[in-house]
Amino acid sequence: MLKIAIQKSGRLHEGSLKLLKECGIDISNGNNQLRVRSSNFEAEIFFLRDDDIPEYVQDRVADAGIVGENIVYETQKKVTVVEKLGFAKCRLSLAVPRYEQYKDITDLQGKRIATSYPNILEKFLKEKGVQAAIHTISGSVEIAPRIGLADAICDLVSSGSTLFLNELREVQTILHSEAVLITHPQLNEEKLAVLESLLFRIRAVNKAKDNKYVLLNAPNHCLPQIIKLLPGMRSPTVVPLAEPGWSSVHSVISENDFWKVIEQLKANGAEGILILPIEKMIL
Ligand code: ATP
Ligand code: ZN
Numbered sequence: 277m278l279k280i281a282i283q284k285s286g287r288l289h290e291g292s293l294k295l296l297k298e299c300g301i302d303i304s305n306g307n308n309q310l311r312v313r314s315s316n317f318e319a320e321i322f323f324l325r326d327d328d329i330p331e332y333v334q335d336r337v338a339d340a341g342i343v344g345e346n347i348v349y350e351t352q353k354k355v356t357v358v359e360k361l362g363f364a365k366c367r368l369s370l371a372v373p374r375y376e377q378y379k380d381i382t383d384l385q386g387k388r389i390a391t392s393y394p395n396i397l398e399k400f401l402k403e404k405g406v407q408a409a410i411h412t413i414s415g416s417v418e419i420a421p422r423i424g425l426a427d428a429i430c431d432l433v434s435s436g437s438t439l440f441l442n443e444l445r446e447v448q449t450i451l452h453s454e455a456v457l458i459t460h461p462q463l464n465e466e467k468l469a470v471l472e473s474l475l476f477r478i479r480a481v482n483k484a485k486d487n488k489y490v491l492l493n494a495p496n497h498c499l500p501q502i503i504k505l506l507p508g509m510r511s512p513t514v515v516p517l518a519e520p521g522w523s524s525v526h527s528v529i530s531e532n533d534f535w536k537v538i539e540q541l542k543a544n545g546a547e548g549i550l551i552l553p554i555e556k557m558i559l
Contacts, residue, residue, distance in 0.1 A: 277318050278470040281338035284323040288455055291363040292342040296321070299477035318470045330355050333460050339467050340460070340474075345453040346432060350393050355458040359475060362482050364455040366434040368393055371444040373421050376428075378447045384408050384428055390420035391430035400450045418442040484557040487528050490541075491550040496521050498545030505540050509559065528554070 282292040296303060301317040313320045322338050329341040330353035341355075346368055348357060370389070372378050381404045391397050394412045401408055411426055418438055420426040430450065433439060439446055457478065459471060494502050499514065506512045508527035515524050525546075529537050534551075541549060 277320055278340060278467050278474065279320050279322060279338045280474075281322040281324050281329045281332055281341035283326040283329070283342070286326060288326055288342060288344065288364050291361075291455060295342075295361060295363070295478065295481065298481045299474065301474075301477075317474075319474070327351070330458065333458055336460055339463055340471065341458050342455055343458060345456050346393065346396070346451060348456065348458060349451065350395050352395060354461060356461045357456045358459050358471070359457040359478060361455040361457060361478070362485065364453075366432045366453050367449045368396060368430065368451040368453060369433045369446045370428055370430050370448040370450065371418075371433075371439050371446045372428045374443045374445045376445070378445070381406055381448060387427040388425070389428045389430055390417050390426035392417055393430055396451060397430045418444060480556045480558045483559070484554040486531050487554055487557060488531060488534060489526070489552040489554050490529050490538075491524060491526050491552070492541060492546040493517060493522055493524050493548045494544075494546045496523055499523060499525070501544040502541060502546055505537055505544065528557075 283289045293303070301319060302315045303312050303321050304315075305312045305321075305323065309323070311320055311322050322332070324332060326343050326347055329338070329343045330348055330351040332338045333341045333355045334353040342361065344364055344366070345357070346366070348355065370384070377383070384401075385406050386408065388409045388411055389397065390411045390413055392412065392414055394410050397410055411420070413420065413425075417429050417431045419442060420429055421444065422442065429444065432453070433446055436446060457475075463471060490506070492502070502525055503512055503514070506525065506527035506529065512525050512527035515526075516522070517524055538549060
């Protein structure tokens, strides 16, 4: 049995549950329980405060957990990051009042910086040779400059709207973060086997999200060019259409170069292009 800790409530909660669900792991937590045994997978899910998860994993209260990388680096517990999960993307950044001048990090020399991430910030400032007073506060860091508590802040940012509303300007990114799967560095064979199975499913789900299934029609003389544009999993499937001289081509393309490839396909004679989402992808 693999004990997996996820956030009880907050920004990681839904994404974590959704991922487990997409992996076919059934967990019904109707009664808002602290721990729930999956009915169809060798796992027990613990619902905890995300900041505590690395410590619980280090202490073997849980074998694995889903947390933001920011929490992993800040808490400095002995855990292994096994997989990036692709959601809850954000960055840890320095921000200063909007009209404050800022050329580079040396402008923070001797200043007061408010943050909930004192360890990451201290390491960063040390690397840059800047000395500043770090004020650790646990929440609402963005109001610190306005109430005179700090000259700058170091906080998580995604869209930047919180900074904007608080008349702050993001000036430097310290860390990019996303949700990750962490585990205790030493798991027994039985737990490792469950972890392997979980990882296999997570990778199939996330790989599918990065790719699209594409179907198109093309005159046969255009096929060589089109096939070059569509590498596919091994190579594209080509089937003849009922109309002589035409074929249908099926393949998989990466979300990243999706629009570029579609334009090139059209320019090279493709017609009737259909794009479908992929649910799972196993290479
Ligand atoms: P608490 O633990 O007190 O509930 P928290 O700030 O740790 O507060 P959330 O706000 O739910 O909890 O954030 C959980 C995680 O979600 C963060 O540690 C981070 O990894 C991620 N995250 C993604 N986008 C953002 C964002 N815009 N602001 C804050 N965190 C974000
Ligand atoms: Zn938290």
